Ligand SMILES: Nc1ncnc2c1ncn2[C@@H]1O[C@H](COP(=O)(O)OP(=O)(O)O)[C@@H](O)[C@H]1O
């Protein structure tokens with residue numbers, strides 16, 4: 001018989017605070033399945049995302065806290081994750097199986113929104129999340145090219161199966177723009193089209209559905225923000241003033257329509273010359289300043305790098321082809337920050 005009980009372990013674990021959620025892991029319900037066998041303790045730590053930047057530290061902290069209980073000989077912590085579903089606004093039907101939808105928007109076209117959306121989706125998947133990517137740029141769908149997809153989605157039981165590539169489930173208008181597109185996709189109404197992309201696609205179990213939006217504040221964005229179940233929006237901007245002005249406009253549209261802002265990203269933040277020099281072609285730091293001014297999280301920056309463009313054009317995104325490189329590190333930093341924002345939102 002051990003000299004300690006489950007409640008002693010739990011009490012010790014209340015000292016472990018989740019740094020993003022600012023609460024202890026016990027009251028957050030992150031500790032499960034405590035087992036005591038002799039003087040050995042084991043339990044499961046359930047994180048809110050597999051893209052947790054501090055998985056190892058959390059595990060270590062648990063280990064130490066439980067190990068500090070008098071009488072405990074050994075502690076085994078199994079770390080798993082379960083991404084919580086965010087509530088969606090009133091009058092919006094949730095998408096079955098889809099826990100979170102993240103709209104990636106920008107003020108202007110050409111700032112790298114699709115590039116960022118694609119690489120972030122892949123980065124989340126690399127961390128073990130189940131990720132969907134919906135190319136909602138109805139008029140200029142680039143995602144199939146960026147992911148090198150040549151397959152077409154197939155119908156199944158009255159629904160449509162997304163195309164799977166690099167571990168992502170993908171849907172895009174680009175799959176249907178040829179002459180033989182099925183009638184159901186020809187509907188003249190944009191809202192109907194978006195609705196079909198969200199609700200008539202067999203997404204399956206998805207932690208994060210990333211939506212690559214068209215630029216600006218047009219019909220697609222307004223329809224999505226007003227009628228569809230969006231968890232939040234991520235705004236991509238380049239550093240210069242004109243781009244930031246438009247990004248701010250896009251951001252304010254989401255705010256007006258009650259869509260939470262998950263954060264801002266600065267793309268083409270500086271030019272990474274082949275010799276390693278960082279040149280501020282479009283300026284540098286503008287998006288960070290804007291985020292501070294607007295009171296939204298700044299999630300990180302991505303340099304202007306020829307290899308990123310080449311990856312997008314060739315259908316082999318940089319986070320896949322250069323997994324250890326600085327660009328991948330940058331995208332992972334952003335995707336993990338984004339996942340943390342989604343987790344925080346679920347807590348409110
Ligand atoms: N960080 C970057 N470095 C180099 N090229 C980039 C970067 N981000 C985007 N690009 C390139 O810029 C062009 C526009 O990017 P894209 O993602 O299509 O922008 P948007 O979706 O905002 O219109 C593409 O050719 C893309 O490969």
Ligand SMILES: [Mg+2]
Pocket residue numbers: 113114115137142212213214
């Ligand atoms: Mg685009």
